[in-house]
Amino acid sequence: MLPASWARSAGYSSPMDTSSAGSPPESVDLGYQEAVIDLLGVLAYGELSAFERLCDDAAMAPNLSDKAQIAEMACAEFGHFQLLRDRLIKLGADPEAAMQPFVAPLDAFHASTAPADWLEGLVKAYVGDNIAADFYREIANHLDKDTGQLVLSVFEDTGHSDFVVEKVRAAIAADPRVGGRLALWGRRLMGEALSQAQRVAAERDQLAGLLAGGPGRPGVDLVELSRMFTRLTEGHAKRMAALGLAS
């Protein structure tokens, strides 16, 4: 997860630096600024592709009311995209350029986890989005206040989870074999998410650096990092259980 090359990224200074506790200075700190733009870029493309993926799910909905529910989730993701894009513009960044490095890994994630049917789509929306939400909420703790708040607001619970939980549990109740298939699916989603996250972290030093800190700069040490992964895994297991699935 931690790129060996991170130590090479000179010029980066974390907002957790004791000399600039709280918000980082508005000026200087180009390395941090670049890392934030990377972060907003990956989040923005993540939301835009979540919108597209939910559009595909909507097309598989068994009835108009379920279709509308998924379409509403899609538009909520698009609203998040707009917030992130607007922040990128405010920071003087080109949103398209900021998103571009993340198109390939995120598209690869979605291609390798294309739901075969409506239920797999629901589980992916619920499990996948919440893994992402937990992960970025962890990162939000290591950001300046403005960026941290934006990240938290983007991942605020949109209250759509209840819909998914209800539909999946009903499907398992109707046919228990569905539970086995979806449990496997949930594990695969977690595996693919971790694999793509590692790829992004390896390729985008500064982004990974938001978590890792660097020489002479306090960040997340390996103990804390391992705790973070424990929390993410526990969160995932809890959600699988809510769906009635073994994790």
Place this chain on the structure above:
Amino acid sequence: MLPASWARSAGYSSPMDTSSAGSPPESVDLGYQEAVIDLLGVLAYGELSAFERLCDDAAMAPNLSDKAQIAEMACAEFGHFQLLRDRLIKLGADPEAAMQPFVAPLDAFHASTAPADWLEGLVKAYVGDNIAADFYREIANHLDKDTGQLVLSVFEDTGHSDFVVEKVRAAIAADPRVGGRLALWGRRLMGEALSQAQRVAAERDQLAGLLAGGPGRPGVDLVELSRMFTRLTEGHAKRMAALGLAS
């Protein structure tokens, strides 16, 4: 366009009835109420399927910024769907039941006019949505005030047209042959729209009756109906010209 069977629909009373000029009475008038529910149903499913169709277009976008622009249009359509669905609920109707009769004809329209590429998608979004908007704005004149205002608000110009006009004109400037192909496409869209509208009008007496009036009830006569079609055709020609296309 006018179903011969309309005269059979007894019990219908138009809000244009001189005895109830202005708003129709809140109570009675079950035929009118049913016609309004039909109208809101076709509009709601129209918006929901416009959302889906624009999602497909977004997937064909040549770059992320165009993709975001189309996704924004999709979410605007979904917002309209929500308004219409909420009104149906307020009227005591089941939105899904109200939309159901229009699923087949609207899906048939979209299936027969599936855009082959990004530009055809843009022209369809612009030309198709505006034909629909003009048509329903005409109908809005024959509705009670509340319903009429809702219909008008749903078809308010969302300011997305400029985007399409600019993209299509640029594509034609770059390759004039594109203009010939898209002009044919525009004519086909108009033809298919009319054909499906006729099908709906023939099958849904009360809906058609909103325009047609009935025995002893002033409505739109044939002269006014022919003027209306002239206005719709002129509007279409004007939009094709704005795109740089022969109509």
